Amino acid sequence: MIEFRSVSKQFPDGTLAVDDFSLTLPSHQTTVLVGSSGSGKTTLLRMINRMVDPSSGTIEIDGADIAALEPVQLRRSIGYVMQNSGLLPHRTVIDNVATVPLLRGVPRRKARTEALSLLDTVGLDRSLAARYPNQLSGGQQQRVGVARGLAVNPNILLMDEPFGAVDPIVRAELQQELIRLQSELGKTVVFVTHDIEEAFLLGDQVVILRDGGRIAQVGSPSDILAKPADDFVASFVGADRGKRALHVERRGGSDILVDTDGRLAGVLVAPSAADATPDHRAPR
Amino acid sequence: MTWIWSNLDLLWDRTLDHLVLSVPPLLLSFLFAVPLGWVANRYRISRGVILTASGLLYAIPSLPLFFVIPAVVGTSLRSPLNLIIALTLYGVALMVRVVADGLASVDKDVRQSAVAVGYSGWSIFWQVELPLAAPVLLAGLRVVAVSTVSLATVGAVIGAQSLGSLFTDGFQRGIQAEIIAGIVLTVVLALLLDGALVLLGRILLPWTRLASTSRRALRAARVTEVSE
Numbered sequence: 001m002i003e004f005r006s007v008s009k010q011f012p013d014g015t016l017a018v019d020d021f022s023l024t025l026p027s028h029q030t031t032v033l034v035g036s037s038g039s040g041k042t043t044l045l046r047m048i049n050r051m052v053d054p055s056s057g058t059i060e061i062d063g064a065d066i067a068a069l070e071p072v073q074l075r076r077s078i079g080y081v082m083q084n085s086g087l088l089p090h091r092t093v094i095d096n097v098a099t100v101p102l103l104r105g106v107p108r109r110k111a112r113t114e115a116l117s118l119l120d121t122v123g124l125d126r127s128l129a130a131r132y133p134n135q136l137s138g139g140q141q142q143r144v145g146v147a148r149g150l151a152v153n154p155n156i157l158l159m160d161e162p163f164g165a166v167d168p169i170v171r172a173e174l175q176q177e178l179i180r181l182q183s184e185l186g187k188t189v190v191f192v193t194h195d196i197e198e199a200f201l202l203g204d205q206v207v208i209l210r211d212g213g214r215i216a217q218v219g220s221p222s223d224i225l226a227k228p229a230d231d232f233v234a235s236f237v238g239a240d241r242g243k244r245a246l247h248v249e250r251r252g253g254s255d256i257l258v259d260t261d262g263r264l265a266g267v268l269v270a271p272s273a274a275d276a277t278p279d280h281r282a283p284r
Numbered sequence: 285m286t287w288i289w290s291n292l293d294l295l296w297d298r299t300l301d302h303l304v305l306s307v308p309p310l311l312l313s314f315l316f317a318v319p320l321g322w323v324a325n326r327y328r329i330s331r332g333v334i335l336t337a338s339g340l341l342y343a344i345p346s347l348p349l350f351f352v353i354p355a356v357v358g359t360s361l362r363s364p365l366n367l368i369i370a371l372t373l374y375g376v377a378l379m380v381r382v383v384a385d386g387l388a389s390v391d392k393d394v395r396q397s398a399v400a401v402g403y404s405g406w407s408i409f410w411q412v413e414l415p416l417a418a419p420v421l422l423a424g425l426r427v428v429a430v431s432t433v434s435l436a437t438v439g440a441v442i443g444a445q446s447l448g449s450l451f452t453d454g455f456q457r458g459i460q461a462e463i464i465a466g467i468v469l470t471v472v473l474a475l476l477l478d479g480a481l482v483l484l485g486r487i488l489l490p491w492t493r494l495a496s497t498s499r500r501a502l503r504a505a506r507v508t509e510v511s512e
Binding site for chain 2: 051075076080091158
């Protein structure tokens with residue numbers, strides 16, 4: 001469990017990135033921080049592994065104040081995945097994945113063996129192990145980034161817009177992969193995005209942020225969709241534009257879902273088909 | 285040509301002398317430039333001071349420097365050590381800026397992600413910043429290598445034996461072949477050192493060789509990803 005207690009952050013240049021932020025992030029669940037740029041979402045994420053220290057307030061992980069922990073040790077115990085993967089360009093895929101175990105003193109051979117099996121976990125072929133990051137596609141690099149984040153088997157996984165720089169098809173694939181991984185691993189995931197669709201797809205708890213890290217609404221995706229707290233949230237999730245209010249129209253023998261603007265949103269299908277788990281690819 | 289064939293031993297000795305005079309300054313200037321360049325890159329004030337100072341250092345003419353060094357260091361006026369020190373100073377003057385620029389060229393995202401996964405301050409420098417700056421450092425070292433080899437010929441003027449001695453001797457005794465041999469050997473030596481550095485880079489920096497092939501590999505990777 002991660003707890004923010006009245007956390008504020010003012011940067012030296014005077015910007016108040018986060019203003020009196022309090023939130024509990026439950027263990028083994030995915031909390032998504034969503035907001036536009038300037039909402040302080042990345043700053044909040046970076047406070048959890050002490051990349052940024054709060055100006056005031058405390059952050060606790062499982063009851064321990066992280067201000068008392070040594071930053072480097074703390075970071076080595078928390079998985080971190082960032083946009084553009086953040087892989088080291090001069091290290092091979094396998095060495096990138098093994099980075100943190102090696103920093104923690106795991107013997108090289110053991111670290112590499114474990115890194116190889118992590119490539120399986122994230123659905124990458126082992127033949128890529130000896131490649132350098134710039135020999136991989138964006139989607140593959142991002143998978144390596146996730147494997148690296150998982151390498152020390154951390155309880156907490158921080159993800160800073162990890163799928164922001166890949167094309168929509170690969171992004172959808174990576175999102176499904178993350179859902180699969182999370183159902184197997186049950187990490188405490190903190191995910192930052194500006195994409196509300198991604199937030200609703202991945203989040204058990206979704207936190208919608210205004211400027212300065214002020215919480216507009218916290219809740220499950222369905223809570224937020226059903227009862228937007230205010231106009232800001234309604235506009236953020238698209239409810240004010242009628243995007244989320246769908247009705248059924250019978251056209252050509254099918255039930256077509258149409259939003260308030262008259263845009264076609266989808267087809268109404270039998271519940272059994274809709275409930276079926278999305279099929280994802282078998283690990284390669 | 286006959287002069288050359290009958291003096292191969294001399295040419296070989298002078299080439300070795302020249303190597304002994306130019307390789308240590310190359311290594312020393314790298315060793316001194318790395319910490320200086322790091323400091324220059326680290327703080328804005330030190331950047332201005334260090335880079336200006338090194339620029340001025342390079343502007344000092346070599347002959348006066350040969351007289352100043354013995355006075356400051358206490359070496360004898362005709363010691364080859366003076367030349368090594370002078371060449372090191374010139375090398376540092378060139379390399380400091382290269383090191384500072386090389387470290388500044390390291391991708392901020394990569395640096396940040398290294399911090400995020402738990403590299404400590406020193407390990408970031410040794411394991412991330414220095415290797416990633418290495419292609420720039422190598423380019424700088426190649427310039428320093430060639431310029432050091434060419435500058436080392438000046439040593440002949442203060443009595444340090446080198447390929448430059450072939451110029452001075454050839455002029456004094458009117459042996460044209462000796463002068464030409466000196467020039468050619470200097471160029472060859474510079475090219476050899478340069479080639480050695482390129483080779484060293486290929487061995488030590490394998491990821492930089494991918495730049496040309498990576499686009500093809502990337503396309504191949506995309507194709508497999510989509511088709512799978």
